[in-house]
Amino acid sequence: MRLNLTGPDGARLLCLAVLVVLPFFVPSAYVRHLIIVAVVYGVVASNWNFSLGYGGIFNFGHLAFFGLGAYASAILAKTVGITPWVTIVLAGVVAVIAAIIVSVPVLRLKGIYVVLVTFAFSQLCLQLIMSQQGMTGGSQGFPLVPQLKLGDYSFASDDKFGYYFVALFLLVISTLYLERLVRSNFGISVVALRDNEDYAVSRGISLARQRLLTLVASALFTGMAGGFFSTYTRVASPEIFGFGPLSLALSMMLLGGTGSIYGPIVGAFVITIVSELMIDLGPARFLIIAAMIILVLLFYPGGIIVGLRRAYDELLKLRPTRA
């Protein structure tokens, strides 16, 4: 494959390069922590966008994949004693199983019913976790999850540099996976189904099978992100299933733009940073974020990414072009 360095490939490599060197320039472990959080949310939001933006399936239980991944990985690592490297991958498998389960009722439903059932599913997961106190820690969360280790090297000991690169690796793999996915025949048929259900069905695309696969595809890396997150923060918390993370991820996706894989990732960074800048405001910052979401939806329906693309194109125009 030839890289087109002045086009989108250039922008991607540039972003990747910035992310690779970024931790060495930021002043504190805390800022690195924030970027890790943004990266994790970037994985969650961009994978959610595959089912919602590309597939048109209003899955509001997406954060349940993340939460179940977090708990599965934490419990497997601590209670069963499997190394976190493996449990993070297993978290993806658990999320995929959850996706298959939630698909069953969703396959035949339409529109708002999909929203309600998937949302109810995530609430159900929460209730189950709360009720199984012995296994999950109940409302207190599941603490003291084992850390990542590589030989004698502990990831906890180096001001989050190690975790930073694991998170970045996860984001890169997930993004490459999504890129492949949307360009594959499967990805194209997913969009076809979204845009014209009747036509796609008449061309022999199975609605049920397609929805199942779309949800499964969006769950894999979301679950792994959950596994990574509970390993990194050392706790699996029931708060993941609440309104907060749901609307956070949703606003990242919508603010960033649902038209591309990168929109939600950009959204994740922007919201994490903006929310952090206002941390002194306490609860008031959520008022501002809520208002901001409404305003962006009102004035930039395509999301921030549209503006960024335009700016990048302008930037390229400024350079002298070779004849």
Add this chain to the structure above:
Amino acid sequence: MAQPILEIDDLVTGYGRTQVLWGVTLALNEGERIGLFGPNGHGKSTLLKTVSGLLKPWRGAIRLNGESIGGVQPRAVVDRGLIHVPQGNVLFPQLTVVENLRLGAYARRARAEREPNLARVFELFPRLAERRRQLSRTLSGGERQMLAIGVGLMGAPKLLMLDEPTLGLAPKLKDELLDAIGKISRVGVPLVLVEQDVEFLVALTDRLYMINHGAVALDIASTDRLDHGEIMQMYFGKG
């Protein structure tokens, strides 16, 4: 000559980016009934929707009694007594016949005359009176059209626009409806009538406009006595 009741001047509009009307100009004078005909999809319904405020004009003017109504809210148009009965109107399927009719007099100026008008509608369409407590979704196609026209009359129209009131009806029902429309227009309600069937239009209206490719292709007095061959020629072009 007195000022026309409805005057449309070089009207241009469409849906989204698709332009449908390419400069429609027509007028309706005091006490006059005009008919619109022409091939499907050439802008008749779009024209009525723009006049009643459902669509915004891109360009051009719409005047009612000399007052510009282009681009105002539908309810401002209704308040001025211009009532539009759209094509294939299903109204409110989960409401009863009489509830539908009463809502037809929702606008303030029609409210005072609501009950007398209701009696008049029932007189015009006795079948609606029989079915007054039925949900309107249980009505037959013909009854639905009667209801749609009845709802239009409940709005105490000073100008009534009917979009294909006989669409898809059997000939017998069609005659019945056109009979009723004739009665309405004889009371002196100015009428804009869209119909596929030009012979009916000739019988019911004073003047005809043929709408073709989103513009007025022909303006003829109904008394000119067109024969069938000429009309066919207008539809399908000169052979």
Add this chain to the structure above:
Amino acid sequence: MATAQSVFLSGIVLGSLYAMMATGLSLVWTTLGIFNFAHGIFMAVGALVAWQVGTDLGWGLGPAAGLAIGVAVLVGIGFLSELVVVRPFLARRDVVLIAVITTLSASIFFENGTLLIWGARYKQLEPLIPGKVDLLSTAISAHEVLIIVIAPLTLVLLWLFLKFTRIGSAIRAVSQNRESALLMGMNVSLLYSSAFALSAGLAGLSGILLGSVRFITPSLGAEPLVKALIVAIFGGLGSLGGTIGAAYVIGLLEAISVYFIGLYWTPALLFGVMILVLLVRPTGLFGRKG
């Protein structure tokens, strides 16, 4: 057998609350075609306003004033919310999705707004009627009896309003055919805000009634909202009678399930029942086809 009766009564109390909430959700859904995820926080705000107005820790005007002002404030909040978070997006193709995020944003806004105004300390309303009453040979608080009475009363009033008033029939009409409503000269935007305001008022009332049974926190309405969602799905969105019927079915089912299999597994049971219903009838148990 006193137990069966007390299980029945607690089911009816739950059903009454769910009926009021789910009716509010369903009213907005049928009229505007969107789902209001701020419905839960509206409950909490209603209860907090009533607390501020009514209790001695607030302005001390008494529970009745608290109830009246609480509902009135919620009607106002509903009206304004529709204006800001719904109306600008109604013409968008993906309004269903956008409305989820905008109403969720409104929910975040009000949740943190209440934290700023009232802080995080738990509050509780005094019961509207103190004391206990013997009903079906079971001692039950008078307040709960009030809930059992107020809910059907409110819903009957709502039905009368929708059936017999000009605005009420217009609200029903606009939900069935927006274009015809426009052509009859209805102020569709105003009807939308009215339906939203009415729904918020119902949420406020449910919150106030719940606020003397449970502690008032910003998440007072979160769990009932999920139940009301299940009720709304179960009943088939948009059918008022179906929604109310489903509310009482779910309320009783929950009470029975809590008694026999416990608090923790009940949500799973309800969810399972909902899935079963949807598998058999994708438009809900009492919903219309198509």
